[in-house]
Amino acid sequence: MARYELVKRSVALITLTNPPVNASSSAVRHAIAKSMKCALSDPEVTAVVICGENGSFCGGADIREFAGPLKGPPLVPLLDAIEAGEKPVVAAIEGVALGGGFELALVCHYRIAHSKARLGFPEVTLGILPAAGGTQRLLRLIGIPAAAISLKLGIVDQVTEQNACEVAVEFALRAVAKPLLSRRVSMLTTRCPPDLDALLDAVTMQVKKKAPGVMAPLACIQAVRAAATMPYYKGIKREGELMATLFNSGQAWALQYCFFAQRTAGKWTLIRSAAVIGLGTMGRGIAVCLARVGISVIAVESEKKLLETGRQMVIGMLERDAKRRGVSASLNLFKFTLSLHDLKDVDLVIEVVFEDMALKKRVFQELSKVCRPATLLCTNTSGLDVDALAGVTDRPHLVVGMHFFSPAHVMKLLEVVCGPRSSSETIATAMSLGKRMGKVSVAVGNCPGFVRNRMLKPYIDQATFLLEEGATPEQIDKALEDFGFAMGVFRMSDLAGLDVGWRVRKESGLNGSDVDPESPPRRRQGRRYCLIPDMVCEQGRFGQKTGGGWYMYDKRGGTNAKPDPLIQNLLETYRSKYGIQPRNISNQEIVERCLFALANEGFGILEDGMAARPEDIDVIYLFGYGFPRHRGGPMFYASMVGLERVLKRLEHYHQAHPDVPHLKPSPLLKTLVACGIPPVQKWREHIKTMHSHL
Numbered sequence: 001m002a003r004y005e006l007v008k009r010s011v012a013l014i015t016l017t018n019p020p021v022n023a024s025s026s027a028v029r030h031a032i033a034k035s036m037k038c039a040l041s042d043p044e045v046t047a048v049v050i051c052g053e054n055g056s057f058c059g060g061a062d063i064r065e066f067a068g069p070l071k072g073p074p075l076v077p078l079l080d081a082i083e084a085g086e087k088p089v090v091a092a093i094e095g096v097a098l099g100g101g102f103e104l105a106l107v108c109h110y111r112i113a114h115s116k117a118r119l120g121f122p123e124v125t126l127g128i129l130p131a132a133g134g135t136q137r138l139l140r141l142i143g144i145p146a147a148a149i150s151l152k153l154g155i156v157d158q159v160t161e162q163n164a165c166e167v168a169v170e171f172a173l174r175a176v177a178k179p180l181l182s183r184r185v186s187m188l189t190t191r192c193p194p195d196l197d198a199l200l201d202a203v204t205m206q207v208k209k210k211a212p213g214v215m216a217p218l219a220c221i222q223a224v225r226a227a228a229t230m231p232y233y234k235g236i237k238r239e240g241e242l243m244a245t246l247f248n249s250g251q252a253w254a255l256q257y258c259f260f261a262q263r264t265a266g267k268w269t270l271i272r273s274a275a276v277i278g279l280g281t282m283g284r285g286i287a288v289c290l291a292r293v294g295i296s297v298i299a300v301e302s303e304k305k306l307l308e309t310g311r312q313m314v315i316g317m318l319e320r321d322a323k324r325r326g327v328s329a330s331l332n333l334f335k336f337t338l339s340l341h342d343l344k345d346v347d348l349v350i351e352v353v354f355e356d357m358a359l360k361k362r363v364f365q366e367l368s369k370v371c372r373p374a375t376l377l378c379t380n381t382s383g384l385d386v387d388a389l390a391g392v393t394d395r396p397h398l399v400v401g402m403h404f405f406s407p408a409h410v411m412k413l414l415e416v417v418c419g420p421r422s423s424s425e426t427i428a429t430a431m432s433l434g435k436r437m438g439k440v441s442v443a444v445g446n447c448p449g450f451v452r453n454r455m456l457k458p459y460i461d462q463a464t465f466l467l468e469e470g471a472t473p474e475q476i477d478k479a480l481e482d483f484g485f486a487m488g489v490f491r492m493s494d495l496a497g498l499d500v501g502w503r504v505r506k507e508s509g510l511n512g513s514d515v516d517p518e519s520p521p522r523r524r525q526g527r528r529y530c531l532i533p534d535m536v537c538e539q540g541r542f543g544q545k546t547g548g549g550w551y552m553y554d555k556r557g558g559t560n561a562k563p564d565p566l567i568q569n570l571l572e573t574y575r576s577k578y579g580i581q582p583r584n585i586s587n588q589e590i591v592e593r594c595l596f597a598l599a600n601e602g603f604g605i606l607e608d609g610m611a612a613r614p615e616d617i618d619v620i621y622l623f624g625y626g627f628p629r630h631r632g633g634p635m636f637y638a639s640m641v642g643l644e645r646v647l648k649r650l651e652h653y654h655q656a657h658p659d660v661p662h663l664k665p666s667p668l669l670k671t672l673v674a675c676g677i678p679p680v681q682k683w684r685e686h687i688k689t690m691h692s693h694l
């Protein structure tokens with residue numbers, strides 16, 4: 001609900017984390033109180049910055065909590081303590097600082113606002129008034145006759161076009177030595193016009209005329225009068241009395257009801273009930289995501305034992321999730337069953353069974369029989385042909401891929417896979433369901449691996465080829481982590497699990513009994529193939545979950561990756577078996593080969609019409625693979641490096657490795673270079689084939 005971290009060694013950064021608007025729920029207030037205590041008592045901390053996550057400072061009190069008894073730390077003492085603290089506190093305001101959010105900003109000693117930030121007290125629209133000192137402090141800060149923009153008024157100390165939080169941290173460092181007394185707004189005297197009574201009487205008349213019978217605006221005028229005529233401690237008492245009257249009035253209830261009714265009315269949806277088939281890790285995560293947004297879920301398993309395990313896991317996840325978000329767990333939305341017949345009335349089904357086409361086809365055939373004709377049938381396949389599944393149903397137009405990423409209740413990305421027969425309504429419904437579930441949904445075409453996994457293959461291939469040629473997993477990971485990835489390719493693979501890729505390789509005949517015995521060594525299906533990943537899996541090393549993969553871990557499920565002499569040994573034996581002379585490989589080569597191969601596949605995807613635009617690919621990689629945001633995504637990164645250079649380097653590497661088709665520059669890359677390298681946003685204009693739905 002609030003993140004606490006030390007930045008620049010001495011500034012405590014408190015980030016409110018309560019999406020979507022960082023409303024100050026009881027849990028958020030509790031977290032602010034705890035963080036402030038930490039900051040004020042830590043001798044290393046000389047200043048504090050308060051900001052909000054995802055571009056919103058704070059949308060005010062959590063209006064949903066108004067219906068129940070006050071929970072969490074009382075507001076006024078919490079805010080007074082921030083103001084009275086002996087270390088400078090700076091509010092970094094982006095997005096909105098409304099109601100209680102604005103009051104929080106006003107108790108800070110300095111306010112830095114982004115030029116697009118909105119500050120204000122909309123409480124009156126909810127039938128109440130700002131009652132955590134807002135009426136008293138704002139007027140002390142700007143005086144009674146004020147009515148202009150924030151900087152001019154002195155509400156904020158600096159307006160910025162840049163990241164308000166970063167500017168606020170620098171500001172806080174400069175504020176350390178300065179006296180705080182004059183920065184405590186409650187200590188200021190309200191500047192009043194000489195004709196205060198006449199002014200307030202005139203405003204009262206206007207309000208009565210404009211909003212006859214409405215209580216809150218009149219109460220606000222009384223609070224203004226208190227700010228003008230009373231010392232702060234009396235003024236805030238008056239503010240509290242006025243609030244108590246309003247808070248329990250039918251007008252406040254009606255106005256708050258209207259606030260939510262207006263938002264609920266916009267929530268027309270086709271999907272009220274859904275089913276999830278398969279309660280493995282993915283299925284459980286998807287089921288939790290659905291229930292989180294109020295959709296009732298029928299969860300299906302094939303065996304009693306699996307169903308019971310799944311049920312327990314889902315309940316545990318829901319309870320932990322609800323606790324974290326300070327809400328009650330929506331267990332009543334769930335039904336667990338062994339029978340597909342229970343799905344006859346649901347609006348949508350998401351199939352999450354084992355990645356096996358024959359099994360999936362059987363499930364889709366069965367669903368066709370049991371579900372009502374309008375039910376949408378979705379598959380969470382990570383790369384199989386969605387249209388082949390559509391083809392076994394009685395409603396191919398209602399079949400679409402919804403490709404979630406593990407863990408599904410955490411990862412933001414959702415690829416909505418449009419089959420050639422998926423109708424526009426089906427795609428739009430899947431896209432809007434994804435948005436409702438808080439996902440970043442991207443529509444993609446139906447090709448093997450779709451976008452993320454299709455691009456991942458050349459990226460991982462390059463990393464394993466580099467191992468053959470002399471690099472170690474640690475060296476490759478370090479180069480990629482220095483580039484900006486939180487985890488290099490091998491640490492990431494260990495986290496995701498190595499067995500899935502192994503199975504996919506077996507199914508596609510690259511490994512196992514289907515391999516052509518005539519294939520030359522280290523070649524499969526006419527191209528270079530590295531056997532090392534299969535050899536690692538053959539030893540039962542599937543990554544973190546087995547306690548070993550590309551690295552060793554202290555236990556099964558451990559996360560602390562250490563270089564493993566066994567892997568080093570395996571690499572040396574492998575190289576000598578195949579007569580490979582290891583060479584020194586530079587970090588530049590690692591980054592170029594991995595990332596240019598990745599982007600090159602992206603160009604191929606655009607060319608095939610499997611993604612609508614480069615921005616979509618970049619979003620997929622930002623949210624689905626942790627591509628460093630400051631690099632913009634693989635396609636934007638390629639444009640920053642310069643397409644001409646990317647083309648030249650790919651030509652160079654392809655010449656050195658002609659048996660690696662992924663290094664052969666894509667025709668679209670060549671076209672873009674030939675036609676003068678347009679900016680990323682214009683690449684789409686040069687794509688000939690476009691998927692009809694994208």
Ligand SMILES: CCCCCC/C=C/CC(=O)SCCNC(=O)CCNC(=O)[C@H](O)C(C)(C)COP(=O)(O)OP(=O)(O)OC[C@H]1O[C@@H](n2cnc3c(N)ncnc32)[C@H](O)[C@@H]1OP(=O)(O)O
Pocket residue numbers: 020021023024029032059060061062063064075079096098099100101103104122123126129130131132260263264
């Ligand atoms: C730490 C000190 C605390 C002191 C507290 C003292 C008490 C003070 C009283 C108050 O603060 S009363 C609240 C004052 N704030 C408001 O009135 C703001 C209300 N919200 C808005 O005006 C808008 O939501 C917005 C913030 C401008 C964002 O608008 P946008 O169009 O982008 O999104 P919406 O669809 O309106 O909202 C998205 C989502 O968020 C929910 N929501 C918004 N604000 C609140 C809130 N204050 N409390 C609870 N929930 C809020 C809204 O209902 C939507 O939810 P949904 O489920 O997606 O429909």
